[in-house]
Amino acid sequence: MQRHLLSKLIQSVLLLFGVLLLVFFGVRMTGDPATLMMPREATTAEVESFREAMGFNRPVPIQFWDFLTKAIHGDFGKSLHYKIPAMELVLGRLPATLQLAGVALLYALLVAIPLGIIGGFHPGSLADSFGRLVAILGQSVPNFWLAMMMIVLFAVRLHWFPSFGRFEWKSVIMPAFVLGLPTMSRIVRLTRSSVLEIRSEDFIRTAYSKGLDPRVIYVKHVLRNVLIPLVSVIGVSFGYLLGGSIYIEAVFAWPGAGQLIEQAIGWRDFPLIQAIAVFVSVVVIALNLLTDIAYVIIDPRIRYGERTSTST
Numbered sequence: 001m002q003r004h005l006l007s008k009l010i011q012s013v014l015l016l017f018g019v020l021l022l023v024f025f026g027v028r029m030t031g032d033p034a035t036l037m038m039p040r041e042a043t044t045a046e047v048e049s050f051r052e053a054m055g056f057n058r059p060v061p062i063q064f065w066d067f068l069t070k071a072i073h074g075d076f077g078k079s080l081h082y083k084i085p086a087m088e089l090v091l092g093r094l095p096a097t098l099q100l101a102g103v104a105l106l107y108a109l110l111v112a113i114p115l116g117i118i119g120g121f122h123p124g125s126l127a128d129s130f131g132r133l134v135a136i137l138g139q140s141v142p143n144f145w146l147a148m149m150m151i152v153l154f155a156v157r158l159h160w161f162p163s164f165g166r167f168e169w170k171s172v173i174m175p176a177f178v179l180g181l182p183t184m185s186r187i188v189r190l191t192r193s194s195v196l197e198i199r200s201e202d203f204i205r206t207a208y209s210k211g212l213d214p215r216v217i218y219v220k221h222v223l224r225n226v227l228i229p230l231v232s233v234i235g236v237s238f239g240y241l242l243g244g245s246i247y248i249e250a251v252f253a254w255p256g257a258g259q260l261i262e263q264a265i266g267w268r269d270f271p272l273i274q275a276i277a278v279f280v281s282v283v284v285i286a287l288n289l290l291t292d293i294a295y296v297i298i299d300p301r302i303r304y305g306e307r308t309s310t311s312t
Contacts, residue, residue, distance in 0.1 A: 097256035104180030120195020138185025235291025
């Protein structure tokens with residue numbers, strides 16, 4: 001197990017280095033960063049002065065080393081628009097994005113897991129048909145279109161929920177529903193297929209033949225094994241929700257990191273774009289690492305796989 005976790009940790013560090021490399025050279029692949037960051041009406045002298053102040057006139061390897069050493073300490077420079085440290089801005093918007101992604105994931109789990117379990121235990125039933133319909137709609141309906149329709153219906157016509165902002169608890173309901181719908185549909189399908197597969201295993205038939213209580217079989221044998229694939233999907237889904245919240249936050253004017261990166265792109269605020277891209281990547285990499293750790297804890301086949309292979 002220790003070797004497995006050490007391997008995952010090394011992969012995470014290498015992946016983070018690759019992200020920093022892509023973020024650094026991504027700005028420079030679009031052209032001269034000084035020209036891109038400065039206003040269009042800036043004179044040549046102003047561009048040259050800005051290039052010297054930002055260090056863009058130095059050799060690229062030295063620029064990358066300087067960027068890397070500062071990025072490790074969370075220093076991405078000051079935002080060109082807000083004139084304050086870029087990472088400070090990102091951390092200030094983080095609670096709103098975490099709230100939106102967390103509520104979206106929570107509602108997806110609360111709806112999807114029961115629907116998937118019922119569908120797996122009672123295939124062909126009315127509840128199973130409803131769960132499959134929800135899964136199909138979640139995969140096929142475009143999020144931005146659904147967001148617009150919900151605003152028109154529930155905010156403009158019925159006045160049930162606010163159409164924008166983060167002012168009260170009801171503000172999160174519509175954006176969280178739209179953001180979490182694709183995740184919910186994936187979890188419904190995965191849970192249903194996992195339950196159907198596990199029910200046909202030999203150890204389940206053996207448990208029934210021993211006369212065990214069906215509730216014990218469902219909880220101890222079926223649900224425990226369903227958790228194994230679900231853990232991986234949940235960890236990846238939360239990272240997807242953090243990254244996919246950009247356009248949802250833009251539609252609902254949700255004051256999170258997604259809205260901030262949309263504004264930063266429009267303002268050509270590259271220090272802020274770099275800070276957001278690296279921060280979100282670090283969060284996703286950390287989530288994947290935690291998911292691998294949880295997977296090892298839940299699945300004993302990985303926990304004892306190293307010992308078994310050594311003994312054989």
